[in-house]
Amino acid sequence: xxxxxxxxxxxxxxxxxxxxxxxxxxxxxxxxxxxxxxxxxxxxxxxxxxxxxxxxxxxxxxxxxxxxxxxxxxxxxxxxxxxxxxxxxxxxxxxxxxxxxxxxxxxxxxxxxxxxxxxxxxxxxxxxxxxxxxxxxxxxxxxxxxxxxxxxxxxxxxxxxxxxxxxxxxxxxxxxxxxxxxxxxxxxxxxxxxxxxxxxxxxxxxxxxxxxxxxxxxxxxxxxxxxxxxxxxxxxxxxxxxxxxxxxxxxxxxxxxxxxxxxxxxxxxxxxxxxxxxxxxxxxxxxxxxxxxxxxxxxxxxxxxxxxxxxxxxxxxxxxxxxxxxxxxxxxxxxxxxxxxxxxxxxxxxxxxxxxxxxxxxxxxxxxxxxxxxxxxxxxxxxxxxxxxxxxxxxxxxxxxxxxxxxxxxxxxxxxxxxxxxxxxxxxxxxxxxxxxxx
Amino acid sequence: xxxxxxxxxxxxxxxxxxxxxxxxxxxxxxxxxxxxxxxxxxxxxxxxxxxxxxxxxxxxxxxxxxxxxxxxxxxxxxxxxxxxxxxxxxxxxxxxxxxxxxxxxxxxxxxxxxxxxxxxxxxxxxxxxxxxxxxxxxxxxxxxxxxxxxxxxxxxxxxxxxxxxxxxxxxxxxxxxxxxxxxx
Amino acid sequence: xxxxxxxxxxxxxxxxxxxxxxxxxxxxxxxxxxxxxxxxxxxxxxxxxxxxxxxxxxxxxxxxxxxxxxxxxxxxxxxxxxxxxxxxxxxxxxxxxxxxxxxxxxxxxxxxxxxxxxxxxxxxxxxxxxxxxxxxxxxxxxxxxxxxxxxxxxxxxxxxxxxxxxxxxxxxxxxxxxxxxxxxxxxxxxxxxxxxxxxxxxxxxxxxxxxxxxxxxxxxxxxxxxxxxxxxxxxxxxxxxxxxxxxxxxxxxxxxxxxxxxxxxxxxxxxxxxxxxxxxxx
Numbered sequence: 001x002x003x004x005x006x007x008x009x010x011x012x013x014x015x016x017x018x019x020x021x022x023x024x025x026x027x028x029x030x031x032x033x034x035x036x037x038x039x040x041x042x043x044x045x046x047x048x049x050x051x052x053x054x055x056x057x058x059x060x061x062x063x064x065x066x067x068x069x070x071x072x073x074x075x076x077x078x079x080x081x082x083x084x085x086x087x088x089x090x091x092x093x094x095x096x097x098x099x100x101x102x103x104x105x106x107x108x109x110x111x112x113x114x115x116x117x118x119x120x121x122x123x124x125x126x127x128x129x130x131x132x133x134x135x136x137x138x139x140x141x142x143x144x145x146x147x148x149x150x151x152x153x154x155x156x157x158x159x160x161x162x163x164x165x166x167x168x169x170x171x172x173x174x175x176x177x178x179x180x181x182x183x184x185x186x187x188x189x190x191x192x193x194x195x196x197x198x199x200x201x202x203x204x205x206x207x208x209x210x211x212x213x214x215x216x217x218x219x220x221x222x223x224x225x226x227x228x229x230x231x232x233x234x235x236x237x238x239x240x241x242x243x244x245x246x247x248x249x250x251x252x253x254x255x256x257x258x259x260x261x262x263x264x265x266x267x268x269x270x271x272x273x274x275x276x277x278x279x280x281x282x283x284x285x286x287x288x289x290x291x292x293x294x295x296x297x298x299x300x301x302x303x304x305x306x307x308x309x310x311x312x313x314x315x316x317x318x319x320x321x322x323x324x325x326x327x328x329x330x331x332x333x334x335x336x337x338x339x340x341x342x343x344x345x346x347x348x349x350x351x352x353x354x355x356x357x358x359x360x361x362x363x364x365x366x367x368x369x370x371x372x373x374x375x376x377x378x379x380x381x382x383x384x385x386x387x388x389x390x391x392x393x394x395x396x397x398x399x400x401x402x403x404x405x406x407x408x409x410x411x412x413x414x415x416x417x418x419x420x421x422x423x424x425x426x427x428x429x430x431x432x433x434x435x436x437x438x439x
Numbered sequence: 440x441x442x443x444x445x446x447x448x449x450x451x452x453x454x455x456x457x458x459x460x461x462x463x464x465x466x467x468x469x470x471x472x473x474x475x476x477x478x479x480x481x482x483x484x485x486x487x488x489x490x491x492x493x494x495x496x497x498x499x500x501x502x503x504x505x506x507x508x509x510x511x512x513x514x515x516x517x518x519x520x521x522x523x524x525x526x527x528x529x530x531x532x533x534x535x536x537x538x539x540x541x542x543x544x545x546x547x548x549x550x551x552x553x554x555x556x557x558x559x560x561x562x563x564x565x566x567x568x569x570x571x572x573x574x575x576x577x578x579x580x581x582x583x584x585x586x587x588x589x590x591x592x593x594x595x596x597x598x599x600x601x602x603x604x605x606x607x608x609x610x611x612x613x614x615x616x617x618x619x620x621x622x623x
Numbered sequence: 624x625x626x627x628x629x630x631x632x633x634x635x636x637x638x639x640x641x642x643x644x645x646x647x648x649x650x651x652x653x654x655x656x657x658x659x660x661x662x663x664x665x666x667x668x669x670x671x672x673x674x675x676x677x678x679x680x681x682x683x684x685x686x687x688x689x690x691x692x693x694x695x696x697x698x699x700x701x702x703x704x705x706x707x708x709x710x711x712x713x714x715x716x717x718x719x720x721x722x723x724x725x726x727x728x729x730x731x732x733x734x735x736x737x738x739x740x741x742x743x744x745x746x747x748x749x750x751x752x753x754x755x756x757x758x759x760x761x762x763x764x765x766x767x768x769x770x771x772x773x774x775x776x777x778x779x780x781x782x783x784x785x786x787x788x789x790x791x792x793x794x795x796x797x798x799x800x801x802x803x804x805x806x807x808x809x810x811x812x813x814x815x816x817x818x819x820x821x822x823x824x825x826x827x828x829x830x831x832x833x834x835x836x837x838x839x840x841x842x843x844x845x846x847x848x849x850x851x852x853x854x855x856x857x858x859x860x861x862x863x864x865x866x867x868x869x870x871x872x873x874x875x876x877x878x879x880x881x882x883x884x885x886x887x888x889x890x891x892x893x894x895x896x897x898x899x900x901x902x903x904x905x
């Protein structure tokens with residue numbers, strides 16, 4: 001909760017600085033003294049993890065930019081030069097490439113946490129929307145970054161995505177030419193993508209600052225969804241959550257390290273080690289894994305403009321989520337029906353991701369030909385994508401609005417500290433048993 | 440945590456139970472964090488050091504038969520000019536004679552070439568004043584003359600007159616054979 | 624909830640690592656062959672790299688360039704001619720000798736004419752053709768791909784290279800092979816258009832413009848290893864793998880140190896965390 005600051009400058013320099021620019025006070029109030037709910041579980045560590053991911057990407061990125069050459073004739077070779085000749089270049093490059101994937105793993109978990117625990121609900125709507133903005137900026141940054149090595153996937157991925165804008169009526173063609181800086185994806189496109197790829201992460205950092213500010217006004221949500229009632233419900237951020245976040249970050253870094261050191265190309269695509277060639281299209285163009293669900297939605301619609309609109313719509317619907325969910329109860333811990341629909345939603349996202357990586361006409365169940373429905377066999381990935389896309393939108397536009405009005409939630413605890421009702425599994429009639437960590 | 444009174448919060452000033460006290464484990468964890476930062480810092484610093492392909496051009500081999508007596512050949516070495524001069528007998532004698540003369544950076548001629556190879560001077564062709572390339576044979580001492588601010592070098596490459604503080608630098612080099620040197 | 628979440632995450636990761644299915648493009652999955660450099664503790668076998676380099680030089684380099692390779696790379700740590708006595712690969716006598724065997728175009732600094740001079744460690748591996756058009760003209764319109772990163776440019780790269788080189792087969796009856804093309808069941812591709820047999824028995828693989836390049840005994844190995852096609856294929860696949868990732872050994876060694884450090888660090892932080900939270904009901 002934003003409130004009175006307890007910071008007392010100890011030394012002369014601190015006092016001098018505090019009256020001129022209270023940065024130490026700001027740091028103290030936000031990261032040391034900040035009252036944080038004492039019941040946060042590990043799903044709450046991903047904010048800190050994301051901050052570390054952003055820092056890693058910026059530092060490795062700036063260093064890579066010292067050696068990378070953003071010209072179509074030299075880009076591919078300059079990346080390989082980094083891998084071979086620059087001291088520790090291989091480490092920095094693999095950290096940056098795998099760091100992007102880790103960034104998205106963390107952001108998806110962070111978003112799912114928000115969905116499950118109702119962190120988007122009042123009074124945190126702006127916090128949620130800022131998060132959606134960060135997500136959009138991340139996607140733009142990652143897309144442009146992937147183009148830079150100028151491999152086959154880089155090049156043809158750029159062709160596909162920039163061609164999407166051609167679907168817009170009237171202005172589409174002009175916009176696409178403007179994006180390209182020419183008649184096709186070529187050197188001007190690469191150069192501007194490099195410039196913007198360098199710029200956007202600093203925009204992300206700025207919006208992250210706003211995101212944390214918007215968080216600190218109401219304070220953190222917590223697994224019960226119940227507001228903080230008193231000081232008793234909180235602990236100071238340091239050392240309780242600095243150390244807990246630190247532990248979670250190191251565990252995350254262990255996962256990161258297994259990719260960087262032992263399987264650095266697992267999350268990429270082999271075709272991107274073939275230098276980009278405008279005259280040869282790879283057999284199966286796929287975006288990076290973190291874009292696969294949106295790729296599936298795009299291809300689910302037989303119409304080009306429809307696909308583009310629905311794909312952007314899938315992200316747009318997130319922005320208005322705070323107003324779609326009508327439930328008065330924040331946390332799905334106390335919404336057993338919603339929990340079920342949420343679980344299906346998560347599976348749907350995974351299914352969409354899987355479909356995005358397959359050929360649309362391939363059979364889902366191998367060898368089984370059923371009947372043709374409109375433009376494809378029913379047992380095809382394109383139909384599975386359509387069903388999954390339908391549920392994706394239904395979850396936000398139908399399920400959440402209706403469920404909030406019709407469901408019967410479980411009883412919520414009085415407060416974070418009240419031990420008995422903190423967890424629905426504990427029977428109210430029993431003794432004050434030690435709360436197990438659940439849900 | 441089974442052993443707490445319901446609703447208890449840590450009283451950070453309770454004697455003997457303060458999580459902020461410097462317990463060993465916290466110091467160890469903080470030290471490990473510091474170690475990780477330092478350990479990871481090195482690759483990021485080292486990547487700015489010359490890379491493999493730059494170091495590959497760090498040494499160059501040169502065939503001395505290309506340089507006629509009394510002449511000089513200039514080649515590019517590590518991005519800078521390198522003078523390889525084939526001195527005549529008279530020039531060597533003059534250089535040795537001037538060993539005792541007063542000069543800003545006194546040095547004997549025999550310390551500026553390889554033993555038994557007084558004929559060959561290998562020097563970095565950058566004026567030690569502000570980095571211009573001195574011209575061959577100019578100046579009052581028959582060595583080199585730097586047109587930028589008027590530094591005069593003698594036939595041993597020593598600064599004799601003008602603003603340059605030091606003699607022309609002798610790089611690390613070896614004779615691979617009588618007719619081949621490796622510089623760098 | 625945590626258990627459910629972890630189960631979901633595991634499912635997700637398993638699902639997302641599945642895309643191998645379509646990547647093969649109708650070809651047979653690559654043959655099973657093991658290399659010394661695989662696994663977290665893998666190392667390149669220097670003798671194998673030397674044999675592989677010889678195969679590349681004597682067979683492959685007449686058509687395939689390796690534009691990202693320099694002669695000095697051969698003398699680097701982990702490379703075929705690394706010698707601990709010469710930590711700087713530019714001093715390595717093998718490297719200098721090999722480089723000097725090639726004539727490289729250069730400009731005469733006095734006359735400005737184009738001249739030939741012996742290669743040095745700083746020069747690149749020579750390109751068999753001056754440009755793409757010449758390469759295609761000499762190979763029936765097909766462009767022999769550059770091999771510098773070939774082991775990373777194909778799924779299961781080392782095994783793929785081995786399989787292609789050892790996998791040539793006579794085309795089954797009913798498969799029409801155009802002149803200048805060759806059938807290889809391990810080649811990514813689709814032969815349906817050239818197949819006149821039953822629909823459900825389309826042969827796996829595709830057409831490759833390269834004729835079977837290896838022959839038994841064609842490259843004599845100086846260490847006495849029997850020069851079978853399989854041996855040559857394995858050795859050149861290892862060499863190409865090294866060329867694709869010369870820093871692999873360094874990466875795995877650094878990784879071992881990093882993992883140990885991180886695991887200990889995580890343990891310390893966990894203990895610190897438990898100590899701090901000892902008396903808090905949460």
